[in-house]
Amino acid sequence: MSGKPISSDVIEQMGGEACPIAILTGSGISAESGLSTFRGSGGLWAGHRVEDVATPEAFAREPGMVYDFYNTRRRNLLSEDVAPNAAHLALARLEAFWPAPVTIITQNVDNLHERAGSSGVIHMHGELLKIRHVGTDEVRVWHDDCHANTLGGGWRPHIVWFGEAVLEGEAIVEALRSAGLFLCIGTAGQVYPAAGFVREVAGPGVEFNVGRTEISDFFRERWTGPASETVPRFVDSLLIV
Numbered sequence: 232m233s234g235k236p237i238s239s240d241v242i243e244q245m246g247g248e249a250c251p252i253a254i255l256t257g258s259g260i261s262a263e264s265g266l267s268t269f270r271g272s273g274g275l276w277a278g279h280r281v282e283d284v285a286t287p288e289a290f291a292r293e294p295g296m297v298y299d300f301y302n303t304r305r306r307n308l309l310s311e312d313v314a315p316n317a318a319h320l321a322l323a324r325l326e327a328f329w330p331a332p333v334t335i336i337t338q339n340v341d342n343l344h345e346r347a348g349s350s351g352v353i354h355m356h357g358e359l360l361k362i363r364h365v366g367t368d369e370v371r372v373w374h375d376d377c378h379a380n381t382l383g384g385g386w387r388p389h390i391v392w393f394g395e396a397v398l399e400g401e402a403i404v405e406a407l408r409s410a411g412l413f414l415c416i417g418t419a420g421q422v423y424p425a426a427g428f429v430r431e432v433a434g435p436g437v438e439f440n441v442g443r444t445e446i447s448d449f450f451r452e453r454w455t456g457p458a459s460e461t462v463p464r465f466v467d468s469l470l471i472v
């Protein structure tokens with residue numbers, strides 16, 4: 232079985248028994264599934280900085296541009312070329328066989344963790360395949376394009392934009408508080424509050440990325456390489472009895 236013999240070391244760090252694991256994922260875990268990252272493409276979309284498109288102000292100013300931004304990504308996510316990769320599948324295996332809770336807190340708005348078999352995923356930045364009513368906050372599953380006149384109007388992407396509060400804050404705090412091990416996969420560590428999680432967990436942190444990030448120094452361990460290679464190897468090493 233490949234992978235560094237981290238399991239005994241990590242279990243020891245956990246006080247000798249398997250503890251809950253909290254996992255933060257970012258767009259890097261979905262990159263090998265064909266979904267572009269935010270900053271890998273220079274953080275641009277159709278010439279706009281993502282931070283300029285994913286905001287309530289942009290939606291108020293140019294709703295058509297924002298609807299198009301998400302309609303394009305929703306269609307791409309639903310295309311047959313996009314599927315969970317080995318990293319998503321390894322996390323689902325970890326959840327299935329680890330003898331304590333495994334909670335995925337994802338910044339991603341795709342559904343690849345669920346399609347890989349993970350359950351109870353916390354989508355702190357919302358979900359691409361849902362829309363939300365601006366007046367009632369009702370949320371609906373939605374796989375079609377969304378426009379100003381959809382369902383009679385008043386619907387927006389169920390996405391947390393810059394300047395808006397993240398979702399499921401209490402569940403996130405509970406998962407981080409109880410975690411004996413924190414994994415951080417495929418994020419540049421530039422968007423808060425997610426980038427601050429590593430400093431909030433009691434247990435050791437392990438970072439998985441193709442390069443260093445702004446938060447790399449806060450991790451006890453770093454596995455460098457594509458997530459589809461490093462995450463399965465790490466999970467194998469944890470599940471060695």
Ligand code: BV8
Pocket residue numbers: 256257258259260262263268269270271282285338339340356390391392393394395396397416417418419420421422423424439440441442444456457458459
């Ligand atoms: C909030 C939905 C308060 C949109 C997203 C100044 C300083 C600090 C903070 C702030 C500041 N000014 C404003 C803020 C707060 C702001 C923020 O952090 N801004 C940043 C830009 C500085 N945060 C917010 O506004 C948040 N809300 O603070 O609310 C509040 C409280 C109460 C009441 C009201 C308000 C909300 C942030 C949510 C924004 N929405 N997503 C959409 O998806 O369209 S964020 C967006 O960025 C995505 O979710 C994305 O996941 C996320 C983070 O990006 P990454 O995932 O890290 O992606 P990136 O491309 O950057 O990096 C990819 C990484 O993967 C790289 O490191 C790469 O090396 C690696 N990689 C690539 N390939 C692979 C790989 N790794 C492994 N394997 C590979 N194959």
